Structures are given as C-alpha cells and as structure tokens.
Amino acid sequence: MSLKGKKILLGISGGIAAYKSVELVRLFKKQEAEVRVIMTPSALNFVSPVTLSALSGNEVLINLFPEVDPSKTETVETKTWHVYTGLWADIFIIAPATANTIAKLAGGISDNFLTATVLSARCPVVISPAMDEDMLNNEITEHNISKLKEFGYWVIPPVSGELASGLHGVGRMPEPSEIFDYADMFLTGVYAKRLLKGKKVLITAGPTYEPIDDVRYLGNYSTGKMGFSLAKAAVQQGAEVTLIAGPTLLKTPLNVKRIDIQTSDEMFSAVKKNTIGMDYIIMSAAVADYKPVSIVDGKLKKSKDENLTIETIRTADILKYLGENKKNYKLVGFALETENEVEYGKDKLAKKNLDMIVVNNPKVEGAGFGTETNVITVITRKGLHEKFKKMTKYDAAKIIIDKMVEL
Ligand SMILES: Cc1cc2nc3c(=O)[nH]c(=O)nc-3n(C[C@H](O)[C@H](O)[C@H](O)COP(=O)(O)O)c2cc1C
Missing domain, CATH: 3.40.50.10300 (CoaB-like)
Structure with a gap:
C-alpha cells in the first residue's frame, strides 16, 4: 500500500466541503496512513470533531491554547504542540481551504492551530481551495492563491459543479478520492523517485x-x-x-x-x-x-x-x-x-x-x-x-x- 505508515496532517477550515473531508480521513486510514486532523474554530460549524477523531484515531487539534490537562506532564512539546505537529507530518493537506484561511496563509498570519502549524511545517503543504465562484474569482483570492503557489504550496484546482450557494460554477472541492490521488501523487510520486522526470x-x-x-x-x-x-x-x-x-x-x-x-x-x-x-x-x-x-x-x-x-x-x-x-x-x-x-x-x-x-x-x-x-x-x-x-x-x-x- 503506497500510503502505509505515511503521516498525514489534514487541515479542515470552515467551508461547506468540510463534509467531504470526513470521507477523506477514511480513505487515508484504509491505506494504513497515520492521520491527524486540525480544524479551524469555524470548521466546527460544519462537521463534528467527534466523527473526525473517531475516524482518524487521534484527538482533533483545534485550540492553539488548550487547557492544560493536569494528568499530563507539561513539556515544551505540549505547550508548543503546533510546532511539533508541523514537524511530525509527511504532508499537510488543507481541504477545504476557505478564502479566509488562504488569505491568512498568504499573509503569514498564524492566529489558530491550523494557520500556526502551516508556518512551522517542514513538509509539503497542499491546499484545496473550495468556495463560491465569485469568491474564487475575486482578485484578492486569486492573488492570494498565486502567492501561495509562488511560495511553493501545492494547489489542487477547484472543479466545476453545483455550489453550496445554489449557483453553478467553479469552486467545488474535488471528490475525496481525487484529493486522495493528489496526496498519493505528492507522497509517492513528486516527492519520491521521479524516474520519468522530463520523459x-x-x-x-x-x-x-x-x-x-x-x-x-x-x-x-x-x-x-x-x-x-x-x-x-x-x-x-x-x-x-x-x-x-x-x-x-x-x-x-x-x-x-x-x-x-x-x-x-x-x-x-x-x-x-x-x-x-x-x-x-x-x-x-x-x-x-x-x-x-x-x-x-x-x-x-x-x-x-x-x-x-x-x-x-x-x-x-x-x-x-x-x-x-x-x-x-x-x-x-x-x-x-x-x-x-x-x-x-x-x-x-x-x-x-x-x-x-x-x-x-x-x-x-x-x-x-x-x-x-x-x-x-x-x-x-x-x-x-x-x-x-x-x-x-x-x-x-x-x-x-x-x-x-x-x-
Ligand atoms: C453556510 C456557510 C458556508 C460557507 N462556505 C464557505 C466555503 O465554501 N468557502 C469559503 O471560503 N468560505 C465559506 N464560508 C465562510 C467561512 O465560513 C468564513 O469565511 C469563516 O470565517 C472561515 O473561517 P476559517 O477560514 O478560519 O475556517 C461559509 C459560511 C457559511 C455561513
């Protein structure tokens, strides 16, 4: 299995497509990958961390400043968990990535667990923008996405179809199996041997x-x-x-x-x-x-x-x-x-x-x-x-x- 043992960090921000990420966790787990999920506070309005923690087998990371669990010894690691989470991952996929989260990442803002972890991640970061077509075509969003590309982030292009707004257009997050294929490609292909580069x-x-x-x-x-x-x-x-x-x-x-x-x-x-x-x-x-x-x-x-x-x-x-x-x-x-x-x-x-x-x-x-x-x-x-x-x-x-x- 190509993803066996790979450490996948899945960031979920507050968009309708968050429901698709539930299935994505299942696909990764089926391939015996290790999965940790980070949610933005807004994402909690869309899917339950209970589901995601049950499927991933790990506590979902949400609070940048978690309340201290007295049963756990406080160490540098527990205090700066976002840094260690960023170092742990082989790949960090943000799906869905909202216009807001994209804007924050493009500006280097780190005001929640997800955005702070992106800044400290040493692994490839992949974002899957998902939003209404007008939000996507807005010059600011376009600019932010190209800026992220320039910084070396991988962007999964949104696809066309019916949008949550009821309108039809480009902005949908691809299906979980397609996001999975991207992850597989980045982990086993692009960052692997590249035997056929230029062929x-x-x-x-x-x-x-x-x-x-x-x-x-x-x-x-x-x-x-x-x-x-x-x-x-x-x-x-x-x-x-x-x-x-x-x-x-x-x-x-x-x-x-x-x-x-x-x-x-x-x-x-x-x-x-x-x-x-x-x-x-x-x-x-x-x-x-x-x-x-x-x-x-x-x-x-x-x-x-x-x-x-x-x-x-x-x-x-x-x-x-x-x-x-x-x-x-x-x-x-x-x-x-x-x-x-x-x-x-x-x-x-x-x-x-x-x-x-x-x-x-x-x-x-x-x-x-x-x-x-x-x-x-x-x-x-x-x-x-x-x-x-x-x-x-x-x-x-x-x-x-x-x-x-x-x-
Ligand atoms: C019903 C509903 C659906 C939304 N869907 C999206 C979406 O698909 N994409 C997006 O960029 N923002 C969407 N938003 C707006 C975000 O939730 C909002 O910008 C929020 O601040 C994002 O926070 P986050 O990026 O920290 O998760 C939606 C808002 C609502 C109320």
Whole structure:
C-alpha cells in the first residue's frame, strides 16, 4: 500500500466541503496512513470533531491554547504542540481551504492551530481551495492563491459543479478520492523517485468498438483499468503522459492528457499522430483484431434466414507498425494468452520488435479484463522474465513502470 505508515496532517477550515473531508480521513486510514486532523474554530460549524477523531484515531487539534490537562506532564512539546505537529507530518493537506484561511496563509498570519502549524511545517503543504465562484474569482483570492503557489504550496484546482450557494460554477472541492490521488501523487510520486522526470509517455487503454451498423459493434470486455493505472503510475514518476482511450467509464487520472477514440482505425491514427517525441510507448489497449468489412447504414434488420454472417477483415496491427517504425522510443506491448504465456510472449516480443512485453492469462484467477487485480509476467528483450503474484492493477502498473525505466 503506497500510503502505509505515511503521516498525514489534514487541515479542515470552515467551508461547506468540510463534509467531504470526513470521507477523506477514511480513505487515508484504509491505506494504513497515520492521520491527524486540525480544524479551524469555524470548521466546527460544519462537521463534528467527534466523527473526525473517531475516524482518524487521534484527538482533533483545534485550540492553539488548550487547557492544560493536569494528568499530563507539561513539556515544551505540549505547550508548543503546533510546532511539533508541523514537524511530525509527511504532508499537510488543507481541504477545504476557505478564502479566509488562504488569505491568512498568504499573509503569514498564524492566529489558530491550523494557520500556526502551516508556518512551522517542514513538509509539503497542499491546499484545496473550495468556495463560491465569485469568491474564487475575486482578485484578492486569486492573488492570494498565486502567492501561495509562488511560495511553493501545492494547489489542487477547484472543479466545476453545483455550489453550496445554489449557483453553478467553479469552486467545488474535488471528490475525496481525487484529493486522495493528489496526496498519493505528492507522497509517492513528486516527492519520491521521479524516474520519468522530463520523459514523454504514450499509453493506449481500453477496448475498441468496431461498428456493425449504427447501433451495434464488435467489442471486448476490456475496461481500460490497466492502461489508466499505468498512466497514473507514469505521471507519479514525473512523466508527461498522453493516454489514448477506447470507450470506458473511467475518470482521467490527474495531469494526464486524454484522447478518446472508438474504433481501431481511430486509435491507429491517434497513435501515429502522437508518437513524435515520445520516450516510451505502452500499448495496453485491447484493440480488436477484426472489424466488419462494411458498416450497415441505419439498423441491420432481422432477415428471414436464421443465421447472420458478418464478414470481417483484419484491423491495422498498431503494435507491429510501432515496432517497424521505431525511432527513439522504447516499446512495451501487452499479450493476453490463455496457454504457454511465456513462450507466446517471447515470440510476440521478437516478432513485433518490442523492448518489453507484459503477459497475462485471463484464465488465471484475478487476472484479465474487468478485474481490479492482475497477475502479470514481464519479459524483456534481454531475455529476462519475471512472474508476479496477484496484485491490484495499480500496483502492477507501478512495477511495469519501474521495469520499463530499467530497459
Ligand atoms: C453556510 C456557510 C458556508 C460557507 N462556505 C464557505 C466555503 O465554501 N468557502 C469559503 O471560503 N468560505 C465559506 N464560508 C465562510 C467561512 O465560513 C468564513 O469565511 C469563516 O470565517 C472561515 O473561517 P476559517 O477560514 O478560519 O475556517 C461559509 C459560511 C457559511 C455561513
């Protein structure tokens, strides 16, 4: 688990989005992170510290001048607890960050436990501004946010949607899972190894749909989870990632440029257009091997014959094209094999001029399409092959990226 043992300080200020932070604490705890929550006095109007202390397993820090507990020995630490809390954390996330708290931070004001701790924190500070759109667009707030960025604070951009005021616009705090992804990225990516800093990576993901008529298609069960996890893992290592995605309901990982396509032809042209300047190309999409020879205009009618035969032709072999036209990129392919995985994998690696191939067998429990997990074997051009146990697709993606960097 990427956040296991990480020390997360979560600051909650007095905005409506404070309710989302309750879920955020749960997500961090699920990943076995240590969580301490600081609330501003205003935040107490929005969520209860009782809930947050129960979920985090720690007393919620609110008062800069707490009443002395006679059962505890008074030490420098207990007296200046805000300083020690700031030193304790691996990351300090303020979500939601109100316009007021942002203004205070930009001005160096330290009049409550949250703001005082920010000033003494040595870890990265991340703020998630959340407020009404007019408050956000106010020049003073804009100025304060850019000032914080200049000081090196990380800012999670607010998103668009319905606001507490009933108005619609930009200012919402992203969902807890997205804030979690940012924290994960900052802790395991940006502040970690950054193996792909300055590198460009092209990834394909998901299925392709090959239309039969206006309402039907030939497709497969791929959900795109593996490719999207690869995109996330590559971004976390500092790469500039372009993701060409077939039809999928998945959300675009943070900081990934996404190009949506439907058919194998569209995928092929998107790939061709985007190979220039790439350092790595990972073809994890489940591209159809065959497509109908022609597409029926409108809806194909039921005929009197019982059987329907659809004539198909081979689709373009994108991986082969990339292997034959290889320039300065390393090429990673995927193979889904139901038998003799390693043998077929090695064969495909040689035939398609790949640098690495990831093989999985959908018949193995926990591998293949639609599952949350995968069981992968990584084979490289140098003849190395390594089989990994069942793990989440995201963990598998992190291994694949590590292996790819070693190429
Ligand atoms: C119902 C209600 C909702 C509010 N929501 C927000 C908000 O989403 N963002 C914000 O910046 N301020 C919001 N405010 C205003 C802050 O609560 C107010 O500025 C407060 O002083 C913030 O204090 P703090 O930054 O110390 O937590 C809201 C106020 C009320 C009454």
